[in-house]
Amino acid sequence: MITTDICIIGAGPVGLFAVFEAGLLKMRCHLIDALPQVGGQLSEIYPQKPIYDIPGYPEVKAQELVDNLMEQIEPFHPTFTLGERVETLERQADESFLLTTNEGTAVHCQVVVIAGGLGCFEPRKPEIQNLEQFEGKGVAYMVKNPEQLRDRRVVLAGGGDSALDWTVFLATIAKEVTLVHRSDSFRGAPDSAEKVFDLAKEGRINLVLQSTITSLQGNGHLQEVSITAKDKTVTTLAADNLIPLFGLTPKLGPIADWNLSIDKSAINVDTTDYSTNVDRIYAIGDINTYPGKLKLILSGFHEAALMCQSAFKYVYPNQKLSFKYTTVNGIPTF
Amino acid sequence: MIQFTIEDRDGEPQMLEIPEGINLSLMEVLKASEYNILATCGGMALCATCHVQVLNGFDNLPPARDAELDMLDTLPDADADSRLACQIRVDETIEGGIFRIRGEEQ
Ligand SMILES: Cc1cc2nc3c(=O)[nH]c(=O)nc-3n(C[C@H](O)[C@H](O)[C@H](O)COP(=O)(O)OP(=O)(O)OC[C@H]3O[C@@H](n4cnc5c(N)ncnc54)[C@H](O)[C@@H]3O)c2cc1C
Ligand code: FES
Numbered sequence: 060m061i062t063t064d065i066c067i068i069g070a071g072p073v074g075l076f077a078v079f080e081a082g083l084l085k086m087r088c089h090l091i092d093a094l095p096q097v098g099g100q101l102s103e104i105y106p107q108k109p110i111y112d113i114p115g116y117p118e119v120k121a122q123e124l125v126d127n128l129m130e131q132i133e134p135f136h137p138t139f140t141l142g143e144r145v146e147t148l149e150r151q152a153d154e155s156f157l158l159t160t161n162e163g164t165a166v167h168c169q170v171v172v173i174a175g176g177l178g179c180f181e182p183r184k185p186e187i188q189n190l191e192q193f194e195g196k197g198v199a200y201m202v203k204n205p206e207q208l209r210d211r212r213v214v215l216a217g218g219g220d221s222a223l224d225w226t227v228f229l230a231t232i233a234k235e236v237t238l239v240h241r242s243d244s245f246r247g248a249p250d251s252a253e254k255v256f257d258l259a260k261e262g263r264i265n266l267v268l269q270s271t272i273t274s275l276q277g278n279g280h281l282q283e284v285s286i287t288a289k290d291k292t293v294t295t296l297a298a299d300n301l302i303p304l305f306g307l308t309p310k311l312g313p314i315a316d317w318n319l320s321i322d323k324s325a326i327n328v329d330t331t332d333y334s335t336n337v338d339r340i341y342a343i344g345d346i347n348t349y350p351g352k353l354k355l356i357l358s359g360f361h362e363a364a365l366m367c368q369s370a371f372k373y374v375y376p377n378q379k380l381s382f383k384y385t386t387v388n389g390i391p392t393f
Numbered sequence: 394m395i396q397f398t399i400e401d402r403d404g405e406p407q408m409l410e411i412p413e414g415i416n417l418s419l420m421e422v423l424k425a426s427e428y429n430i431l432a433t434c435g436g437m438a439l440c441a442t443c444h445v446q447v448l449n450g451f452d453n454l455p456p457a458r459d460a461e462l463d464m465l466d467t468l469p470d471a472d473a474d475s476r477l478a479c480q481i482r483v484d485e486t487i488e489g490g491i492f493r494i495r496g497e498e499q
Contacts, residue, residue, distance in 0.1 A: 100433075104433070104434060104439050104440060105434070105437070105439055108437075177433060183467070183468070183469055184469065185469030185470070186469065186470065216469075217466070217467070217469075218466040218467075219463065219466045219467045241471070241472075242466075242473075245466070246459065246462045246463045246465075246466045303469065305467050305468065305469045306441065306467035306468075308431075308433075308440075308441075308442060308497055309431075309433065323499065324499055
């Protein structure tokens with residue numbers, strides 16, 4: 060089990076900066092994010108776009124801001140659980156919390172900070188009969204460990220960059236690769252599209268265009284996919300694995316079930332310290348709402364600072380907090 | 394005035410009338426008219442959550458650019474008549490159009 064002072068749900072810019080503000084007050088942080096990388100919306104949606112409204116940066120690329128935040132919090136040695144979604148939150152007898160993720164990782168902490176942004180980024184699921192029944196039994200929405208697909212019959216679905224890239228990669232290790240795509244052309248990087256067409260010509264992959272996967276069959280594990288072409292003809296194909304790759308979309312997810320006061324997918328907070336209606340739980344950044352809320356990185360940073368001043372009393376109940384500038388004391392490390 | 398019809402997810406049609414010359418995208422008009430769509434990226438053709446199906450008037454619209462087509466390819470339920478509402482300007486090209494909202498709800 061991981062033990063920490065503050066557990067931050069969401070490693071977007073606001074969750075990351077909260078580590079810095081907590082660190083100044085000698086509070087340790089563990090961050091959990093459903094995405095495999097830190098940075099939240101910045102890294103997932105617009106890594107290469109410039110941002111113009113971060114004080115002191117006339118212009119900064121989203122990914123560069125995330126990289127800088129990581130450098131800034133380095134002295135406080137935060138720990139991370141990435142690629143896992145926080146599912147449950149349990150209050151302990153001494154008022155502290157135990158959080159658990161969908162993969163069973165447990166974190167014990169004094170304070171929970173929800174910096175969940177728009178919610179968890181989850182894979183977009185196509186409408187395929189029996190799809191959910193085979194999740195984890197042949198169906199996966201990302202390739203975590205390509206080795207697991209060695210010598211298997213793999214079907215991919217989608218027409219974007221990740222579908223093309225994985226098709227090219229898996230052609231080298233899988234026994235059989237089939238890419239099913241709705242249209243007859245690809246919009247992804249022209250380079251990857253060309254490679255995919257070449258591999259198909261050489262007979263190293265099957266390319267099934269103008270078609271969609273409509274149902275799955277199997278006995279406990281995926282065995283067959285049914286593919287319906289534009290002209291409505293249906294063919295079935297033996298397959299061990301299906302990987303639908305249609306990008307990610309944010310969903311509020313499990314946070315909705317934690318008895319928090321919620322207004323249109325956002326958590327109501329008290330603006331004096333960004334606390335929620337549940338003791339020891341705070342909400343900062345895009346996930347919270349209050350009169351006048353602006354969904355900006357800047358506002359999230361401010362909220363993180365005030366939140367930490369308030370959370371201190373739960374982590375150090377016997378100490379009095381006195382405010383100091385970083386210019387006076389520098390950055391304490393631990 | 395520019396007139397067009399919006400069909401919500403439940404199929405309920407509503408005629409909208411928008412003054413000419415306003416510099417808004419269809420996504421912005423939908424949000425302003427309280428339709429429930431995410432539009433996470435605010436109109437940058439980066440999130441594909443403002444998906445609409447053009448039931449009438451598809452050919453009158455200026456063709457989609459590469460960024461829009463790329464994003465449409467990430468949608469499992471996109472079809473030949475799909476567009477991103479944030480990439481459609483509200484001007485005379487949408488007069489008489491019928492758009493069905495397909496994008497994800499908030
Ligand atoms: C295209 C675009 C352009 C933008 N431009 C600007 C700009 O110029 N200036 C500006 O200030 N803002 C801009 N924004 C807004 C800015 O990105 C957000 O305000 C900011 O990302 C909010 O940060 P956050 O840390 O609160 O949330 P997010 O960045 O959304 O991060 C939240 C993280 O929490 C994770 N999470 C949620 N629930 C769970 C759970 N249960 N378990 C595990 N992990 C979970 C998510 O996976 C996500 O990574 C822009 C947004 C977009 C989409
Ligand atoms: S609002 Fe994001 S793609 Fe249209």
